[in-house]
Amino acid sequence: MRANLRLILPLLVLAALTVVFVIGLQGDPRKLPSVFIDKPAPAFALPELAEGQAVVTPESLRGKVWLLNVFASWCAACVTEHPHLLQIARLKRVELVGLAYKDEPADTRAWLQARGNPYDRIAVDREGLVGIDYGVYGVPETFVIDAQGVIRYKAVGPVDEGFFRAHVEPLLAQAGR
Amino acid sequence: MLAELGQLLVALALATTLLTSGQQLWALQRGSLDAEAANRVLGAAALSSFVLTLGAFVLLATLFVSSDFSVLNVAENSNTLLPVPYKFAATWGSHEGSFLLWNLMLCGWTAALALASNGLAAGFRARVLTILLLLQAFFLLFLLSSSNPFERLLPAAVEGRDLNPLLQDPFMVIHPPMLYMGYVGFAVAFAFAVAALLERRLDPTWARWSRPWANAAWAFLTIGILLGSWWAYRELGWGGWWFWDPVENASLMPWLAGTALIHSLAVTDKRDALKSWTILLSIVAFALSLLGTFLVRSGVLTSVHAFATDPQRGIFILSMLTLIVGAALVLYALRTRDIGLGGRFGRLSRESFLLANNVLMSAALGAVMLGTLYPLFAEVISGRKMSVGPPYFEAVFVPLLLPAAYLMAAAPGLRWKEDTLRTLLRPMALATAASLALASVWVLWLGPFKWLTVLGLSGGLLLTWGTLDHARVQLGKLAGDPQQPLALTARVRRLGASYWGMVLAHLGVAAFVIGVTMVKSYEVEKDLVMKQGQTVEVGQGWRLTFLGIDRVEGPNYVAQHGVFQLTEGAGQVIYRLEPQKRLYQAGRQVMTEASIHYGLLRDIYVSLGDPVQSRPTDAVSDLAWGVRVYLKPFMVWVWLACVMMALGAFTTLLDRRYRLRKAQAPAAAAAAVAGAGAAGA
Amino acid sequence: MADATTAASAAASALPPGTDLQRLHEITADLRCLVCQNQSIADSHAGLAIDLRNQVVKLMGEGRSDGEIKQYMVDRYGEFVLYDPPFSVSNALLWVGPFLLVVVGVWLARRAIAARAAASPAPGIDAARREALEARYRDSR
Numbered sequence: 001m002r003a004n005l006r007l008i009l010p011l012l013v014l015a016a017l018t019v020v021f022v023i024g025l026q027g028d029p030r031k032l033p034s035v036f037i038d039k040p041a042p043a044f045a046l047p048e049l050a051e052g053q054a055v056v057t058p059e060s061l062r063g064k065v066w067l068l069n070v071f072a073s074w075c076a077a078c079v080t081e082h083p084h085l086l087q088i089a090r091l092k093r094v095e096l097v098g099l100a101y102k103d104e105p106a107d108t109r110a111w112l113q114a115r116g117n118p119y120d121r122i123a124v125d126r127e128g129l130v131g132i133d134y135g136v137y138g139v140p141e142t143f144v145i146d147a148q149g150v151i152r153y154k155a156v157g158p159v160d161e162g163f164f165r166a167h168v169e170p171l172l173a174q175a176g177r
Numbered sequence: 178m179l180a181e182l183g184q185l186l187v188a189l190a191l192a193t194t195l196l197t198s199g200q201q202l203w204a205l206q207r208g209s210l211d212a213e214a215a216n217r218v219l220g221a222a223a224l225s226s227f228v229l230t231l232g233a234f235v236l237l238a239t240l241f242v243s244s245d246f247s248v249l250n251v252a253e254n255s256n257t258l259l260p261v262p263y264k265f266a267a268t269w270g271s272h273e274g275s276f277l278l279w280n281l282m283l284c285g286w287t288a289a290l291a292l293a294s295n296g297l298a299a300g301f302r303a304r305v306l307t308i309l310l311l312l313q314a315f316f317l318l319f320l321l322s323s324s325n326p327f328e329r330l331l332p333a334a335v336e337g338r339d340l341n342p343l344l345q346d347p348f349m350v351i352h353p354p355m356l357y358m359g360y361v362g363f364a365v366a367f368a369f370a371v372a373a374l375l376e377r378r379l380d381p382t383w384a385r386w387s388r389p390w391a392n393a394a395w396a397f398l399t400i401g402i403l404l405g406s407w408w409a410y411r412e413l414g415w416g417g418w419w420f421w422d423p424v425e426n427a428s429l430m431p432w433l434a435g436t437a438l439i440h441s442l443a444v445t446d447k448r449d450a451l452k453s454w455t456i457l458l459s460i461v462a463f464a465l466s467l468l469g470t471f472l473v474r475s476g477v478l479t480s481v482h483a484f485a486t487d488p489q490r491g492i493f494i495l496s497m498l499t500l501i502v503g504a505a506l507v508l509y510a511l512r513t514r515d516i517g518l519g520g521r522f523g524r525l526s527r528e529s530f531l532l533a534n535n536v537l538m539s540a541a542l543g544a545v546m547l548g549t550l551y552p553l554f555a556e557v558i559s560g561r562k563m564s565v566g567p568p569y570f571e572a573v574f575v576p577l578l579l580p581a582a583y584l585m586a587a588a589p590g591l592r593w594k595e596d597t598l599r600t601l602l603r604p605m606a607l608a609t610a611a612s613l614a615l616a617s618v619w620v621l622w623l624g625p626f627k628w629l630t631v632l633g634l635s636g637g638l639l640l641t642w643g644t645l646d647h648a649r650v651q652l653g654k655l656a657g658d659p660q661q662p663l664a665l666t667a668r669v670r671r672l673g674a675s676y677w678g679m680v681l682a683h684l685g686v687a688a689f690v691i692g693v694t695m696v697k698s699y700e701v702e703k704d705l706v707m708k709q710g711q712t713v714e715v716g717q718g719w720r721l722t723f724l725g726i727d728r729v730e731g732p733n734y735v736a737q738h739g740v741f742q743l744t745e746g747a748g749q750v751i752y753r754l755e756p757q758k759r760l761y762q763a764g765r766q767v768m769t770e771a772s773i774h775y776g777l778l779r780d781i782y783v784s785l786g787d788p789v790q791s792r793p794t795d796a797v798s799d800l801a802w803g804v805r806v807y808l809k810p811f812m813v814w815v816w817l818a819c820v821m822m823a824l825g826a827f828t829t830l831l832d833r834r835y836r837l838r839k840a841q842a843p844a845a846a847a848a849a850v851a852g853a854g855a856a857g858a
Numbered sequence: 859m860a861d862a863t864t865a866a867s868a869a870a871s872a873l874p875p876g877t878d879l880q881r882l883h884e885i886t887a888d889l890r891c892l893v894c895q896n897q898s899i900a901d902s903h904a905g906l907a908i909d910l911r912n913q914v915v916k917l918m919g920e921g922r923s924d925g926e927i928k929q930y931m932v933d934r935y936g937e938f939v940l941y942d943p944p945f946s947v948s949n950a951l952l953w954v955g956p957f958l959l960v961v962v963g964v965w966l967a968r969r970a971i972a973a974r975a976a977a978s979p980a981p982g983i984d985a986a987r988r989e990a991l992e993a994r995y996r997d998s999r
Contacts, residue, residue: 006966007510010457014464014506018499020550023557024477025488025495032892033562035936102905128909135934137892137906380991415901450974521974529971536963544956551952562938564890565952573956704879767903789873803879 034135034154041068041145042133049098049105049122056097056123058149065171066095068143069119069159070131072103073111075139081158082115088164089118093172098122101131101139146171180248180327183236187277187327190229190284191317197222198310201303205375212299219306220291226313227288230281237277237326238268247333250274250326256339256763258733266350267340272474272490273326275353279470280316282354282361287313290365290390297386304372305365312364315497323493339733339763349408356401356428360466362394363431363459366438367505370459374508377515384446384455389835391442391459392678395435396826402428403819411771416702416782416807418815421570426549427469430542434462437538439826440531448593450520450528453513454535460509464502465542471498477553523595530588534581541577545570575629582636582690583609585683586643590650604646612639623699633694640687648672648680674831682825685818692814701808706789708801716808719781720744721754726802734759734768739785739802743774758785775813782807877915885924886911889931890939 036042041058048056069085071078089096098119100108105124112119125131134143144153144167153167197218204210237250242264246252254274255267269275287309294302320326344350369387373379405425410418419425441455471477475491522528548565555563587605616635620626655671656662669677701716707723715721722742729738736759743752754772761768771784786803873879886900891907899907899914910931917927931939 007513010461011503011506011510014499014502017468017550018495020554020557021471021475021477021495022492024553025475025491032936032938033560035932035934102909129913132909132913132934135936137935382988382991413901454970519974522971523975524968524971529967532967532970536960536967540956540959540963543959547952547955551949562936563949564938564940569952573953577956577960704883706877706879786879787873789875789877789879803873805883 036151046123070141073107084160085118102128184327186233190226194314201307215303223291227284249330252334255337308368342761352404359398363463365390366459367463370456396823399823427472431465433542527591589647630698637691678829685821689818695811734761780809780812
């Protein structure tokens with residue numbers, strides 16, 4: 001019996017490794033879980049893209065569920081995401097705030113001009129410092145923030161209607177909308 | 178046209194290997210294998226698949242050199258500005274192309290075995306070739322179905338994306354081919370092991386046949402790892418040469434298994450012992466080569482080296498790995514008892530020391546695997562993301578492998594089967610004390626006493642002494658008649674290439690231990706800001722003067738070219754060091770090219786950092802530059818050591834026991850074996 | 859055009875006067891570049907790495923300690939951003955594992971030697987027997 005165990009052991013190791021690898025392959029090793037889930041959204045005060053408007057702050061959005069979408073004119077995946085954002089904007093059920101990440105305002109304006117503007121407000125983060133405060137490491141990323149100003153979910157990569165159904169709708173239902 | 182032809186050739190190779198191996202396996206199953214006929218068919222199939230795959234590879238290379246951007250792989254990995262040699266190298270610069278190279282090498286090793294194995298028993302030979310052809314079929318199928326390098330890009334791109342600048346270096350270019358020669362080479366040992374299990378027996382000659390192939394594979398793998406490490410040293414800009422990166426570890430693991438294997442094969446060869454363990458190692462070494470392939474290409478771990486990640490491809494490779502290795506291990510579990518236990522040996526004997534080497538290698542292998550895969554386990558089991566870095570590996574690796582150096586010093590002097598403590602201790606005790614003393618003096622001369630440094634240096638010294646002294650003793654034994662001693666050259670030849678190869682390789686290990694100990698204990702790193710005309714003291718009497726920055730244009734990059742002057746002692750010897758910071762136009766990537774003054778006792782290493790303004794309003798021309806200067810003692814020893822190890826392994830291939838000969842009359846064979854037996858014992 | 863670009867990028871990445879490069883290198887060598895594959899932000903040329911490096915410079919300028927700077931990063935990016943893992947109870951298996959392997963290996967080896975001594979009275983192989991085997995092997999199926 002003991003000898004049998006020694007013979008089977010390599011197979012057991014192989015089996016264990018295979019299982020772990022299969023599970024590991026489902027995930028993306030580069031995806032980092034956010035440290036801000038269920039924590040208050042870090043404060044900031046950034047200029048609005050449209051000139052002459054009030055400064056954008058998370059404070060001013062208290063009381064409603066809102067999305068912070070990190071995007072840039074130089075980001076290829078944002079182009080994929082854009083039509084979905086327009087769709088989500090048309091629903092008029094959440095406030096959509098864009099964070100123009102490490103982008104020149106002129107470039108951002110031109111990009112939105114060409115593709116349409118889904119955002120209710122756009123914060124200009126030229127240096128990417130607010131991005132760092134939010135733990136942004138790639139573009140696009142989307143934060144779901146509830147009416148109390150707490151971050152409830154972070155999506156890495158382009159979002160679509162499925163994301164809206166899965167992660168935003170439940171919050172809206174909770175808030176009674 | 179060429180691309181489609183290339184695909185066709187690969188498909189033909191697949192058909193050949195699949196049909197041939199399938200037919201032979203079927204015959205084996207039914208017990209109706211006609212060995213002689215089978216061998217002719219198998220030999221022909223092996224040669225055909227090699228020629229076909231070579232043809233496909235040549236065609237792909239042609240597409241690259243001619244910059245045919247209608248082929249997707251060429252468009253993604255090459256560029257018109259790329260110098261021609263790199264265009265050729267770009268053939269294996271991507272997953273698809275390098276996988277074609279992998280296949281080519283597998284076909285090459287198989288063809289070589291087919292040509293060189295006429296002396297092997299027919300039935301056994303048939304099994305080995307069948308297994309190798311079956312492996313080829315697997316990999317060619319994978320190549321065609323999910324990693325086709327000949328896929329078209331229509332409409333054709335106007336310009337390619339460019340070869341990754343990291344790969345645009347002459348030594349980096351040969352690094353993958355050498356690694357693959359190693360990985361794929363272990364497939365031969367694997368096939369030998371599985372064939373033996375299929376036959377349910379393991380003769381002593383099995384090990385003798387396996388050894389040269391395992392040694393050759395190990396030598397190639399050593400060179401491949403060396404090249405990768407040396408490249409990192411020169412290209413990454415900050416003097417590091419081994420980072421315990423998952424993909425580096427992926428190549429280290431089969432190397433450790435291979436080291437254990439070549440020693441275990443020696444025991445099985447000379448003493449018909451450790452048979453079951455050697456078979457398991459043969460399977461494990463190849464399994465780890467496949468695991469390495471999986472880790473690099475599937476994207477399951479993060480690494481600088483990883484090719485573009487593709488989970489679907491990862492699943493495919495994983496299934497192949499599981500199937501191939503699983504089948505072999507099942508066979509092992511079922512049939513290894515039929516092989517028998519083999520010869521016995523005492524607790525203190527050459528076998529037991531070689532077994533101790535195996536235990537340490539296996540533990541080191543386990544440690545590397547544990548460290549590399551632990552983050553993945555942690556994430557899968559508990560969802561937390563953590564990382565295992567160099568401090569872990571170094572803390573664990575050194576205590577495992579340093580004792581090996583000490584054991585290696587004593588091992589050749591031990592008798593086979595049984596030896597006594599007295600014969601071991603008498604020469605060794607004195608030598609060990611002397612090494613420790615010498616090492617202590619050395620360390621104290623350089624600075625404060627450091628235990629680990631002393632142990633490292635003394636291990637290297639002891640191993641050197643042990644190896645050379647044993648050679649001296651062996652040469653002495655062959656003298657014969659004291660009045661008319663045998664000539665030295667004749668005695669050297671009598672000992673055989675196998676012996677001298679071992680000597681060279683072990684001296685290489687000693688050099689490695691000394692080199693690493695010195696570098697890790699005494700390297701000096703300086704992060705400075707230098708203005709034009711400034712001089713700094715680097716240490717040990719070396720001075721570095723910053724002469725200025727030029728702008729230089731390369732074929733496909735623009736560089737900030739730093740010019741430094743290095744003087745030694747009283748300003749006697751002058752060297753020029755010219756590090757660069759290159760911006761490659763196509764991909765907008767920045768690469769640092771360090772400038773290194775190599776020396777047997779130390780390397781002086783300079784690389785450019787970032788420019789620093791001395792006043793916020795400085796113009797570009799007034800910028801001072803961040804400069805990293807390293808003093809790396811005995812760094813060259815590390816590279817030379819690897820070369821020695823590889824050369825030593827290659828030398829063993831020259832041994833007359835492995836000379837190709839047709840099936841001979843038993844008498845002649847007996848004479849050859851007797852001669853080899855006396856020399857090799 | 860290329861000249862202007864390299865010059866501009868050179869000036870753009872220029873560090874403020876009086877930066878302690880040694881300390882900067884030490885801190886950034888311990889922080890992981892999150893968008894690269896297994897590099898520290900000291901060595902990576904990625905955009906985020908440069909941003910984080912600049913942030914470290916700024917924090918150094920504000921007089922923060924090494925520990926505070928690292929905590930700043932961990933607060934935003936999690937434990938993963940630390941390049942070298944901390945020792946902890948959950949990592950125990952990692953540290954104990956290799957030595958366990960040696961112990962097990964030695965134990966198995968001793969058992970194997972003992973088993974052989976008990977089981978087979980026959981010695982290993984000598985030259986004459988080997989030659990006979992070889993001849994027979996070659997001629998057999």
